[in-house]
Amino acid sequence: MNHVAPLIAALQAELGAAAVITAEADLEGFIEDWRGRYKAPAICVVLPSSTGQVAASVRLCAAHGVPVLAQGGNTSLCGGAIPAQGGPAPVIVNLSRMRRIRQIDAANGSMEVEAGCVLQTVQDAAAAAQRLYPVSLGAEGSCQIGGTLATNAGGTGVLRYGNTRDNVLGVEVVLPDGTIWNGLRALRKDNTGLDLKHLFIGTEGTLGIITAATLKLHPLPTHHALAWFAPCDPAAALRVLGLFQAACGARLAAFEMINQQQLELVLEHVPERRNPLAGTHPWHVLVELADTGGHEAMAALLQQTLEHAAEAGLILDAVLASNESQRSALWEVRHSVSEANKKGGLGLTTDCAVPLSAVPAFIEQATQAVHALEPGLEILVVAHLGDGNVHFIPFFSFERWRALPDSAATAGALRRCVNDVAHALHGTFSAEHGVGQTGLAEMAHYKSPAELSLMRAVKQALDPANRFNPGRLVPEPESSKPLPASAA
Structure with missing residues (x-):
């Protein structure tokens, strides 16, 4: 690292020694993602406290020909917030001190x-x-x-x-x-x-x-009405969504679907989480209404819409939150999926979105595609059903994952087959997580030459030296194969 000593010294002079982290042990939390799937070295981490210090750090890195990686809370699910494996070590600009x-x-x-x-x-x-x-x-x-x-x-x-x-x-x-x-x-x-x-x-x-x-x-919504119900299947859930949209309009605030396998993983691995329903059902939906008033009318509308869905044979069971504590508990179940999945095994999280009408077909066809490659593999589904974003997760126990002869190849093939289904249904492989390192090969595979050319032209115009977060988002022209680093 002797060749970067002048850069480190310059950064310390600009930001103060305490704002430049160089010790290997202190770098650990910045160079590895929170799931432990990506890790690569960095020259150092700088902790600017102002926009001026960010700009000064960038200018120093440019003068020394060193890449720069901006980092926030490092909560990425696609390796986008840590150094790219196989690339040059960057200076990480962590913005955690800029919190005014x-x-x-x-x-x-x-x-x-x-x-x-x-x-x-x-x-x-x-x-x-x-x-x-x-x-x-x-x-x-x-x-x-x-x-x-x-x-x-x-x-x-x-x-x-x-x-x-x-x-x-x-x-x-x-x-x-x-x-x-x-x-x-x-x-x-x-x-x-x-x-x-x-x-x-x-x-x-x-x-x-x-x-x-x-x-x-x-x-600010001051009143909420929330229910957890079990639809017969994803197609039924989609029909119930239509009932809520027609009855509730803009008061419909959330419509989240998970499958039973995902719920069981949460109940097993996250303390104090409880099954919202008395029985076991293949599918579960959390629906919430929100408004600035009219709580009793809104709660009645929620119950009435669920009753109509039940009369139509679309749902099997339901429970309504009767107070804020119950509402929070139901949301905690939904928000615990990532924690549970990390503890329970290794999930190949995908981030597909398809037209709402295609969600049931996507889940069915993606399941068939995965099982054709890995028979009997557990599938977790976490769907923002209201906007067509489905996290379809082929899920390995730690033992099954370790037994794979080539885990990187298996992961790439499984992700690709799921993304192929989304693409065939006029969807996308990245809806909300970003591209990061995991999706770089997918960008090269699915984006048209015209789109890639436009993106590269913008990158060239603003960052001709390719110093800002290289190895992310915009694939190099020859980058058309899955990266070995994207195994998980």
Whole structure:
């Protein structure tokens, strides 16, 4: 590492020695993903406390010809937040010290926050101002705003409020040459040319490092009505979704589906989780209504819609949350799937989205495709059914995984067969997790030459030296085979 000693010294002089981590033991939490599936070395980790320090760090790395990796809470499911395996070691710019909420404008429905703010902190601050920041996901207690913007995170609120992209008004970005672009506008309407913020939302730090954002806020729902029910099958669940959309309109806030295998894994591996229903059923759906008033009417509407579904033979059982404690407990079951899966075995999480009408066919055909390669393999399904995003998870026990003669090849083949089904149904292989390292080969395989050429042209224009997060999102022209590093 002697050749990078001058760079480290320069970073220490700019940020302070305490803000530059170089000791091997101290780097561990930054160079490996939280599931322990990706790990690669870094030159160091810098912890800037301001946008100016981010820009200075970027300029120093550019001067020394060293790549830069922006990192938030490191909660990625696709290896997007740690160094690329097989590539040059980067300087990791971790934004966790940049966690100020700069301002909240309740009348305008906006708040300006730094990229290192934890998502739940942002939600709580908005709620204190009687507003809602609606992006919600299982990692919200540790993921950071910058990471959610960089990946265009989805979550459980997309049905009503859209993805992260739909809830951002402006961004502040450090470009690959160290230039700071202040695009922190708080306008709903700005028709002055290209909407540049969308160059950086969802592009995983490959074009710029998001250091702050102006977020869109919504009226804070004060009343909720939630139920957990067992549909007969995914097709029945889709019909029940239609009943709720027709009866409840914009009050329908969430419609989440999991299968029995996934529920059993949560009950087995996450303490204090309970089966919401008395019996065992193949499929489960959590449905929630939310509004700023009318709780009794909303609860009655929830029950009435479920009764209509039962009369139509679409559901087998249901339970309604009668208080906030029961509501929280049901959401905790849903939000515990990632923790349970990590403890219970090795899941090859996919992130497909298909048109809502194709969800039942996708689940059936993907199951057949997986079992053709791995007979009898357990399948977990976690679906944001309201927006067509299905996490279809071929799931190995640790013993079965270790017994595979070539786990990397098996993982690549299973992911590809699931993604092939989604593609044939006019869907996508990445809906909300991002591309990271896991999906790079899929980008090369499924994207048209025209799309890849356009993306490479934008990358070349903004980052001609390919220093920002190399080995992510935009595949090299020859990159058409699964990467060995994407085994899990």
